[in-house]
Amino acid sequence: MAPLVPRMHLFEIDDQTWFPSFLRARVQAALTTVWTTRVPYLQPQSPAQLVARLISSQLGSSVRDYVFIDFCAGGGGPTPSIEKHLNQTISSSSPCSSSSSSLTNGTSSGSNASYAAVAAASPPLRPVRFVLTDLHPHLPDWKKAASLSPNLSYIPTSVDAAHAPADLVGRYKSQGQKVFRLYNLAFHHFDDPLARAILKNTLDTSDGFGIFELQDRSFLDGFVTLCLYGIGIFLAAPFYAFKWRSPATLIFTYLLPILPFVLVFDGWISALRTRTPDEVEALLRTCGAEGGEEEIKRWEVRSGKVPIMWPIGSLSWIICVRRGEDDDEQRSRGN
Template sequence: MNFRLHLFELEDQAWFPHIIRQGMLDFLRFMISKLGAYETAVPLLQELLTKTKQQHFTDLCSGAGGGIEVISQALNKQMGVPVQVTLSDLYPNEAAYLYLKERSGGLIDFISEPVDATAVPASVQGTRTIFSSFHHFRPEQAQAILQDAADKRVGIGVFEGASKSWLELIILWLVFPFLILLVTPFIRPFKLSRLFFTYLVPLIPIGIIWDGTVSLLRIYTPAMLQQMANKVHAPNYTWRAGKVGDKPGKHVIYLIGYPTTEPQPLS
């Protein structure tokens, strides 16, 4: 797909029931972690942290923290030092964040107050990441997110766990309805509400299929991301967009950006 349609996602709507939104995000977190969907993004994130001389990053639009636990473990192993992660979201999923914090021994923490990625407060410092969420923003909002990072001279990594293909759309429609029913009992932390809204009143599966379809149509291609980055006004800032991964379920579209050393004045 070399086009983009910005249809509406249920998850984005302020009126959408929080309990259904969190059920959808919990499923997404479970699948991303089990599939290792962001495995190929780890070297890119390591590069970003190395370039920005950071051992900590703040994840914006974290949802239910999908994939962060696996990413954190891989980074700790590859970098040889503990990497601290702070989760944040406009609608924080505190139950999921507490679960991840406990499992990580505190290496994964979170901001309990809402954080708007289009207006990141000054208290949020250092390298930023956005996993599986950049497509939620219209081009002018996405551009502003990149510009804000560049203005504050912080690194930013945008990662989407998909290759934006018709095959992914077909799998979503034909396979995921059965997959949701199969894996829901194994999602932790356990919630009776998740079972109710999956099996008795199937609002969670309907929401997952609808938002998954819209997400694929919304995702920016690498060319779109690079074009957006080229419009950012910031001296001595490096951008790179692309696609990595050659196995099903492990494709990642990415954009990374970080400040470079400013040139010294001529003597």
């Protein structure tokens, strides 16, 4: 059902050049915390963990064929957490893991089976790789995140999502891998002309993309939930001031409540900017991708909403993947 409120591309305070950089860093850190934190009893999983499970379930066994490039990584955002959870998910579901588990439980059907035999029959599958990029690289944050995982890397130079460097995409395709672009809490920042340019570049150079938002243009997920986030900021500020070693967090939360105001205000504006799946698909059809309508038909759009917090709060997602040749043949036969 279409939202009652039309999309409005209003300004967010955090986007403005005059907004102090040290406050912007705290705003981005707070948003990353929302992505990666699970509130006991209210959240069975963190939003980042939900994204990992969505990617795994939607791409299925082909998930290992992709390299995931975050084109709007900011300070790192949820991508390092998504990488960790996704690789944990697919590792726990791999045939090798199942075989090892059955041997541990004494249920192996082969009397001469051994861990060495299982390892030889089922060599370790390669983990899924993630890459951080942005128009404005956050190198200190990215270096720290990449040091914690061998599956996470970054591009130290500026990367424009509307004009992705050919060598960035080409280096992975030359290795036989597909490129999947991530837009975590980011796609709503683009106005229609820029969104079309980014989608055109995506369709021309990549094999899939995912748009994940923590808000939409509904009353509950676009207004009420964000008010509750504002209350949560006041409650959690002392803990994160200690964690970040930042007394300024307390000052700009309680004495001068700039941080909660910006986070809630920008959240409301983000909700008004967020597109529905139909609106994204309309941009796809008018983005001017090479091949025109025939190229658009080679892509499959999937979408949905997943609860992230009780009793309200949802993750809105859109995943679009290029159909394989087998899919095209089946589709043509069906027509």
